[in-house]
Amino acid sequence: MTRTIPLSLAINGKPHTLDVEPRVTLLDALREHLSLTGTKKGCDQGQCGACTCHVDGERVLSCLTLAAQVEGRQVTTIEGIAGEDGTLHAVQKAFIEQDAFQCGYCTPGQIMSAVACIREGHAGSDAEIREYMSGNLCRCGAYNSIVAAVREAAAAVSVNEKVEAA
Amino acid sequence: MRDFSYLRAASVDAARAGAIQPGAMLLAGGTTLLDLAKCGVATPDTVIDVTHLSGLSAIEVDADGARIGALAKMAAVADDPAIIAAFPAISQSLTLAASQQLRNMATIGGNLMQRTRCPYFRDPGTFSACNKRAPGSGCSAIGGVTRNHAVLGVSDACIATYHGDLAVALVAFDAVVEIGERSVAIDDFFLVPGDTPERETLIEAGEMITGIRVPASAGAGNSVYLKVRDRQSYEFAAASAAVSLELEDDGRTVRDIRVALGGVATKPWRARAVEQALIGKAIDAETVKAASLLAVEGAVSNGGNQYKIALAPRVVARAISDLASKTARTSGGQA
Ligand SMILES: Cc1cc2nc3c(=O)[nH]c(=O)nc-3n(C[C@H](O)[C@H](O)[C@H](O)COP(=O)(O)OP(=O)(O)OC[C@H]3O[C@@H](n4cnc5c(N)ncnc54)[C@H](O)[C@@H]3O)c2cc1C
Ligand code: SF4
Ligand code: FES
Ligand code: FES
Numbered sequence: 001m002t003r004t005i006p007l008s009l010a011i012n013g014k015p016h017t018l019d020v021e022p023r024v025t026l027l028d029a030l031r032e033h034l035s036l037t038g039t040k041k042g043c044d045q046g047q048c049g050a051c052t053c054h055v056d057g058e059r060v061l062s063c064l065t066l067a068a069q070v071e072g073r074q075v076t077t078i079e080g081i082a083g084e085d086g087t088l089h090a091v092q093k094a095f096i097e098q099d100a101f102q103c104g105y106c107t108p109g110q111i112m113s114a115v116a117c118i119r120e121g122h123a124g125s126d127a128e129i130r131e132y133m134s135g136n137l138c139r140c141g142a143y144n145s146i147v148a149a150v151r152e153a154a155a156a157v158s159v160n161e162k163v164e165a166a
Numbered sequence: 167m168r169d170f171s172y173l174r175a176a177s178v179d180a181a182r183a184g185a186i187q188p189g190a191m192l193l194a195g196g197t198t199l200l201d202l203a204k205c206g207v208a209t210p211d212t213v214i215d216v217t218h219l220s221g222l223s224a225i226e227v228d229a230d231g232a233r234i235g236a237l238a239k240m241a242a243v244a245d246d247p248a249i250i251a252a253f254p255a256i257s258q259s260l261t262l263a264a265s266q267q268l269r270n271m272a273t274i275g276g277n278l279m280q281r282t283r284c285p286y287f288r289d290p291g292t293f294s295a296c297n298k299r300a301p302g303s304g305c306s307a308i309g310g311v312t313r314n315h316a317v318l319g320v321s322d323a324c325i326a327t328y329h330g331d332l333a334v335a336l337v338a339f340d341a342v343v344e345i346g347e348r349s350v351a352i353d354d355f356f357l358v359p360g361d362t363p364e365r366e367t368l369i370e371a372g373e374m375i376t377g378i379r380v381p382a383s384a385g386a387g388n389s390v391y392l393k394v395r396d397r398q399s400y401e402f403a404a405a406s407a408a409v410s411l412e413l414e415d416d417g418r419t420v421r422d423i424r425v426a427l428g429g430v431a432t433k434p435w436r437a438r439a440v441e442q443a444l445i446g447k448a449i450d451a452e453t454v455k456a457a458s459l460l461a462v463e464g465a466v467s468n469g470g471n472q473y474k475i476a477l478a479p480r481v482v483a484r485a486i487s488d489l490a491s492k493t494a495r496t497s498g499g500q501a
Pocket of ligand 1: 193197273274330402
C-alpha cells in the first residue's frame, strides 16, 4: 500500500514540491527526497538533536515532525544560514574558530540549535548555554568548545546588532 | 513506522469527529505520538493534525488564575512573564523538561497525554508482555530492571511511572482540564493502573483537551518545582516535587501548603498527608523532615527503584525548606 500525498514546502526561502507517503518525516523529506543532506539523522527518536532545523524561526526536531505538518511554514536548514554569497554565519565562524567538533556529525544540529539559542536570548552565561543546548548531544564530547563557540557567537551577534542599530 | 493517512483538522469539531473513528489519533507536537509510532507502540491508521487550528494557544492570567490553551507550546508557557510571576512552579516544571527543541514543538494538551517511558512498554519487538500495551499479557518490568519504575500507585498489573513534569505542578495547584464542554479536576483526570493500566486518563475516544484552568491560590506565587535526576539537564525525574507555601505573618507558621510528587508514582501524585502534617505548624528542619516522610506512605519497591523511597522525601523536604527560608527573608520574618 503506497499512497503518496503532494506537498509544497518552503525551505530556505525556496518553494519545493514533492510526493511522499504521509508518514515521511521532515528529516527524511529533506535527506531522501530533496537531497538536502546537511541535516543529520542520529537517533531518529527525538533524543539527540542532530536533526535540528528551524520552523518559522524556531528550533525543532525534524525527525519527530511530519513533512505534511510544515506545509505553509518556513523551514530553515543548515544549508540556509550562510549568506547568499557564501559568507558564513557568525555561529559557523565561531565553531571553526573554537574547533567545536571532532567527527562533525552533530555539528549541523548544534549550529542550528545555537543560532536559535542566541536569538531566543538564552546564551547569557555558560550555565545558561549548557542548559539550553542540552538537547544536542555530542558523542565526541566537544562540549567545552561548543559552549565557547556559542559564547563567542553570542558576543559577535550582539556587536552586529549594536552596529546595525547605530 | 507504519504508514497512515494524514488529515489536517479544520476545526475542533472536525478533529473530534475524526478522532472518534477507530484507529484515528490526534497529532499535536508529535513528540510522543511519532516517537511511539517509530517504536511500533502506536499504530494509528489516521493521524489528525490539530496544530493548524487557531485560537487554542492563548495564555491568559488574571486575579482568578490562569487559562492555558491546549495548543500553547511548552516553551511559550515556560517563558510567559505572567505565568512566571503567578505560578513559578509551572514555568519551572516546563523549563526543566525535555529540551528547547522539544518544548518548541510539544503542546500543553499533548504534554498531559504523554505516555510512560517504561522501556518494556516502548519495545514490543523484544518484550511481548506489557499489560499497558496488550491488556492481559503480563508485565515485563516486574522482576526486571526497575530503576525508573514507580513506587506509589502501583498494582500487580503495572508499575510504570508517569514521567511528565508539568502535570505534577498542575496537581499541586488543583488545575482543571477542559475537555470541550466538560471540565475535570486534574487529580481525577489521571488514573492509577489498577487492573486496567491501558486506561491512563478520563479521555474518551473522540474527545479533545481544549485547555487547562489553574485557579489562583494564596501560595501559588511562592512555589517551586524541584527536579532531581541522573544528569543535570535533558533527563526525566528520578524524583521531583512541586510545592507552594503560604506562611502566617510570623514568617514561620504554615497557613497553606501544597505538595505533589513526580517521577515516583504511576500518576502525578498529590501528597496530602505531608500537607496536613504541616498546616498550622512552625517550620523547622525536624518538622519538615518528619512530615516529608509521609510522602511515601504505602510505597512499594520492586528492586532497583528502592532508592526512590529514600529520595522522594528528601526532595520534598528540600523544596519546602528552600521555599520557607525564601519566604521568611522576603516577608521580613525571622530568618
Ligand atoms: C527525548 C525526550 C525527552 C523528554 N523529556 C521530558 C521531560 O523531561 N519531562 C516531561 O514532562 N516530558 C518530557 N518529554 C515528553 C514531552 O513533554 C511530550 O512528548 C510532549 O509534551 C507531548 O506533547 P505533543 O504536543 O508533542 O503531543 P503528541 O505527541 O502530538 O500527542 C501525544 C498524545 O496525546 C494525544 N493528544 C495530543 N493533543 C491532544 C489534545 N489536545 N487532546 C487530547 N489528546 C491529545 C495524541 O493523540 C497522542 O496520543 C520528553 C520527550 C522526548 C521525546
Ligand atoms: S510496568 Fe506497565 S508499561 Fe511497563 S511493562 Fe509492566 S505493564 Fe507494561
Ligand atoms: S535524529 Fe532527531 S533527535 Fe536524534
Ligand atoms: S563532533 Fe562528533 S558527535 Fe559531536
